[in-house]
Amino acid sequence: MKEPVNEYRLEMSGISKSFGVVSVLKDVNIKVKHGEIHALLGENGAGKSTLIKILSGVHQKDSGKVVLDGAEINPKNTHEGQVLGINVVYQELSLVKDLSVAENIYLHKLGASKFWMNWKELTKNAQELLDSLGFKIDATATVRDLSIVQKQVVEIAKAISEDTKVLVLDEPTTVFDPTDIKKLFNNLLKLKEKGISIIYISHHLDEIFKIADTITVLRDGIDTGSVPVSKTDKDSVIHLMIGRELKDLYPVRDLKIGEEPIFEVKNLAGKDCIVHDVSFSVKAGEVVGIAGLGGSGRTETAKLIFGADKKKSGTIFLEGEEIKINSPVDAAGYQIGFVSEDRKEEGVFLPLSIRRNISVTSFGSISSKLGFINIDSEYKKVLGLIEKLNIKTPSSEVNVKNLSGGNQQKVALAKWLSIDSKVIFIDEPTRGVDVGAKIEIYKLINEVAKKGVGVVVISSDMPEIMGISDRILVMHEGTFYGELQKDQFSEENILRYSIGEPLK
Numbered sequence: 313m314k315e316p317v318n319e320y321r322l323e324m325s326g327i328s329k330s331f332g333v334v335s336v337l338k339d340v341n342i343k344v345k346h347g348e349i350h351a352l353l354g355e356n357g358a359g360k361s362t363l364i365k366i367l368s369g370v371h372q373k374d375s376g377k378v379v380l381d382g383a384e385i386n387p388k389n390t391h392e393g394q395v396l397g398i399n400v401v402y403q404e405l406s407l408v409k410d411l412s413v414a415e416n417i418y419l420h421k422l423g424a425s426k427f428w429m430n431w432k433e434l435t436k437n438a439q440e441l442l443d444s445l446g447f448k449i450d451a452t453a454t455v456r457d458l459s460i461v462q463k464q465v466v467e468i469a470k471a472i473s474e475d476t477k478v479l480v481l482d483e484p485t486t487v488f489d490p491t492d493i494k495k496l497f498n499n500l501l502k503l504k505e506k507g508i509s510i511i512y513i514s515h516h517l518d519e520i521f522k523i524a525d526t527i528t529v530l531r532d533g534i535d536t537g538s539v540p541v542s543k544t545d546k547d548s549v550i551h552l553m554i555g556r557e558l559k560d561l562y563p564v565r566d567l568k569i570g571e572e573p574i575f576e577v578k579n580l581a582g583k584d585c586i587v588h589d590v591s592f593s594v595k596a597g598e599v600v601g602i603a604g605l606g607g608s609g610r611t612e613t614a615k616l617i618f619g620a621d622k623k624k625s626g627t628i629f630l631e632g633e634e635i636k637i638n639s640p641v642d643a644a645g646y647q648i649g650f651v652s653e654d655r656k657e658e659g660v661f662l663p664l665s666i667r668r669n670i671s672v673t674s675f676g677s678i679s680s681k682l683g684f685i686n687i688d689s690e691y692k693k694v695l696g697l698i699e700k701l702n703i704k705t706p707s708s709e710v711n712v713k714n715l716s717g718g719n720q721q722k723v724a725l726a727k728w729l730s731i732d733s734k735v736i737f738i739d740e741p742t743r744g745v746d747v748g749a750k751i752e753i754y755k756l757i758n759e760v761a762k763k764g765v766g767v768v769v770i771s772s773d774m775p776e777i778m779g780i781s782d783r784i785l786v787m788h789e790g791t792f793y794g795e796l797q798k799d800q801f802s803e804e805n806i807l808r809y810s811i812g813e814p815l816k
């Protein structure tokens with residue numbers, strides 16, 4: 313790395329921003345050195361994404377100054393930001409599904425001149441870039457056909473270019489399993505060596521303490537200062553983020569689990585996916601975890617059961633009776649719920665208010681016998697959930713699209729956890745959610761199980777799946793490779809089964 317002229321690559325000082333009457337950032341200061349990995353932390357809605365959107369040109373600041381390599385910058389849009397060397401990988405994926413991987417990687421860098429480009433050459437470059445990142449992705453594949461992990465890698469590849477000065481990663485690992493995270497971290501270390509400054513937003517403190525050099529915590533739009541990772545610890549950071557100590561992350565599982573399975577699947581196989589020979593059962597009040605590496609078939613299994621994807625074979629039993637599920641509507645009719653991992657696309661109605669989103673799934677419990685919505689019950693229920701999950705919003709009437717990413721996740725979960733289900737599948741329950749809200753979500757899952765619901769949780773977060781499950785089924789190459797009882801829970805055992813190895 314060449315000796316830089318300025319000590320800091322990036323200096324943002326006195327940044328303030330309001331949306332209408334809501335003041336989101338108040339005099340925020342952050343300085344990022346050359347080749348530094350700088351973690352930006354804070355609760356859902358603290359203002360992290362807004363700060364990044366000001367840096368990259370999506371939003372305009374109300375006041376303050378942004379200095380890049382000694383010169384003041386004021387990008388008016390993301391293109392101007394990119395030209396200046398600021399590239400952001402956002403939580404929500406922004407790929408064009410019907411274009412190829414290579415086109416997605418290079419299109420935004422080329423503007424409108426797509427048809428004049430040497431695509432053969434660019435596809436070759438894209439393949440080299442993807443190969444150098446260590447993930448197996450075909451540059452000629454159509455983005456629509458990629459897994460969510462592969463899409464995330466394409467987003468990252470898109471953001472890395474020769475001219476990147478500041479790379480911002482907003483929750484980059486939420487869809488990654490431990491092996492993918494390792495690969496990502498190796499890539500970040502290489503970028504760091506090249507002098508690229510990285511701003512890393514994450515709710516996974518373990519990751520921060522592994523990879524970051526410096527931490528800045530935002531709390532309600534105010535920065536609490538920056539501190540080197542070597543001079544702090546997780547408890548202090550959590551305290552800075554949420555203003556209190558956290559004692560028990562996971563609730564005590566002292567519930568009565570039913571004797572007989574409430575839900576059973578036999579010999580399930582997918583028509584168009586790798587899932588085969590999947591058999592398992594869930595008892596009333598039981599929380600069953602499904603672990604496995606990305607691409608092992610966890611989400612596909614849930615989608616097959618829920619009728620969202622086509623089955624090749626398989627029999628499903630609910631309370632001992634065989635049932636036929638050919639579509640999500642059939643599943644809902646049997647009171648089988650599914651909280652998708654892709655909550656932006658499948659979990660919430662972005663243009664509708666928080667109240668409408670939550671009440672749309674619980675009409676039964678808030679409407680009168682004649683079918684009219686009881687406004688009082690509706691408000692009570694919705695406001696109760698907003699408070700319980702600490703959904704940061706000025707009112708229940710705010711459109712979900714105006715909430716921060718993590719708060720949108722909370723709405724999606726609140727929506728499903730508030731309905732009466734017999735069985736519920738929850739895919740990645742706390743993706744993008746802050747540590748304080750995680751506890752509330754685990755409590756909600758526990759309460760749902762307490763009512764006698766069979767809960768199936770799919771999670772890549774190993775401490776989480778061990779913390780909330782009664783037993784864990786581990787998938788490998790489309791089928792369950794092994795089952796772990798509570799006394800066998802360990803990251804090593806999950807990983808061993810995930811890669812198709814027996815336990816030691």
Ligand SMILES: Nc1ncnc2c1ncn2[C@@H]1O[C@H](COP(=O)(O)OP(=O)(O)OP(=O)(O)O)[C@@H](O)[C@H]1O
Pocket residue numbers: 331334336354355356357358359360361362363704705714715716717718719744
């Ligand atoms: N376009 C907008 N209009 C109105 N309010 C907005 C808009 N964008 C963001 N906000 C509000 O600004 C606040 C900060 O949101 P931001 O997305 O920056 O939070 P965050 O720290 O990134 O949260 P998360 O961890 O959930 O991603 C939130 O309360 C959000 O509702």
